[in-house]
Ligand code: PEP
């Protein structure tokens with residue numbers, strides 16, 4: 489007899505479970521509709537006041553046997569799941585996502601296209617130190633058919649006692665050298681208030697690893713129309729990296745390029761660990777061009793070439809590296825920069841690898 493009762497009760501429980509499931513999904517649909525309306529109104533999805541009111545109302549009607557605390561806990565889980573559902577949907581449609589835009593974003597830097605299948609090299613000193621230094625590098629870039637020149641004028645140094653960069657004067661030097669040799673200037677900006685000043689001198693605003701989550705800086709970069717090279721944070725996940733890019737793109741600056749520059753791990757034989765898997769992941773997840781900084785990711789000159797090849801083989805749109813006329817006396821990153829003859833050898837070897845696509849043909853035509 490009791491066997492029969494048990495079976496009957498279980499049957500009722502199964503039915504209740506299904507009813508609960510139906511109700512939960514009905515609730516989720518309602519929440520989604522509300523989310524859509526809030527999105528149109530530009531209102532924040534999570535409303536703690538409203539959540540508190542709902543919980544209070546539920547508890548007021550609680551007749552047990554669950555105590556109020558348990559009821560609150562259970563409903564909070566339901567609320568959280570609904571909110572996660574909305575956030576998940578929003579994530580799926582990030583502006584930087586491939587799901588939003590299937591075709592690659594191609595950034596046009598005065599005729600040099602980034603992201604159209606032909607790899608692009610960005611090279612130059614870690615810091616701008618003098619006119620002579622920048623011009624020496626610029627000449628070599630020109631000879632090598634490399635159009636993008638990097639150089640830091642505002643240096644976010646780990647120690648406040650280290651060289652902090654020449655500031656606006658450094659940007660002026662870069663501009664003069666770029667104008668002389670028809671190059672594109674890529675330089676880091678660290679202060680949101682400097683964006684408009686920087687636009688007078690630079691063609692690409694770099695946002696450094698240490699500032700990847702400096703949200704005010706990202707917003708400022710999103711408000712100008714100069715292309716941005718956004719470097720991955722020292723320990724940033726792919727998701728955090730793409731959200732950082734989304735900050736810029738959602739403000740209207742769609743010309744964003746991503747740059748994997750190594751992440752912090754326990755390994756000491758490299759300065760950082762080059763996360764080569766970031767390249768295909770970013771290329772799959774996002775339509776933005778992807779660079780790999782082989783200098784900061786490795787911190788060593790002896791493995792630049794294989795790392796550059798690996799990056800290009802993994803689908804990178806470009807490579808960044810540091811070149812200095814006399815690395816031994818460089819005011820920053822003296823250990824990792826390469827000199828001009830080594831840069832020329834590097835370029836020769838990279839071109840010989842057949843990973844450079846049309847770039848090789850461009851050089852042959854010269
Ligand atoms: C740089 O490229 O000059 C630089 C400081 O690199 P990161 O921000 O990746 O450390």
Ligand code: MN
Nearest residue numbers: 614810820821
């Ligand atoms: Mn450097």
